[in-house]
Amino acid sequence: MTPRTLYRRIALAEVVTWSLLLIGMVLKYVTKTTDVAVSVFGLAHGVVFIAFCLVTVVLWVNQRWSLRTGILGLLSAVPPLLTVWWEHRLERRGLLEGGWRLAPGGDTPRNPAERVVAALTARPAVAASVLVVAVVALTAVALLVGPPVGSQG
Template identity: 35%
Template sequence: MFRTPLSLFRTLAILEAISWTLLIAALITRAVDADLALAVTIGGGIHGFIFLSYGATVILVALNNRWRAWPTIVGLVSAVVPYATIPTEIWLHRRGSLVGNWRLEQTDDPRDRAWYDRALRWFLRRPWALGLLIAAAVVVLYVSLLVIGPPGGKG
């Protein structure tokens, strides 16, 4: 399904934009009728999970495609601004940052000898393990953030 970094990144960028729509619609629904506050809980929960998944995707693709700090920061920050993941994906694609395949094998490039590159290749060759690792990390972070509470407090 996600045969390239581009396909995974594009999918999560689109899902993040859709989740913003869901959250904004829920906020409007609650503003119209306070009895429908559950809509924000549901929409916010979905958006939060996709937000964290998008962040994990940015980091995975940045490592795989050897991005410098700037594109990685832009990719991560774009999730905070509603709908910014779409123009960010377009920008990254146009500049060639999403080109290429998953780096499954070591090359002659000296950068391929770093410990994190070896770990990345190991996980990329075992997508089930990578999926479990990312899912576990997202779930742990998501639950931690739920325990901490929403931005601005629970007022």
């Protein structure tokens, strides 16, 4: 899977879960019919949000994005439905082109972040496992910390 394909898929998943969460919020706060959808879709969105942020960091390193581009990539997950627009913008600017730069036979890693990405691209199955474990761990932390202030209701 290329960086472009990975980013496109995770950006779309983030938009889908945001949309479902917004539907759940309408059901809870506007129609007052159920709050189950907020719990279910909120958790799904949280998981995909974390995955999007982790993938953004990996691509930031692999694609050699500027600090500004990387930070804007992370921030694109905060407003509803912005990640697909952000992915299209990166695509138009050529910032998702090419393969995994740090894969075996590619560029030599020059810093600790690049060494981590190189290790992950050398072993895709391990990379997927590491991503899943990281998402689960960060989701557990988020659940322990609790919902954002003011979202109880």
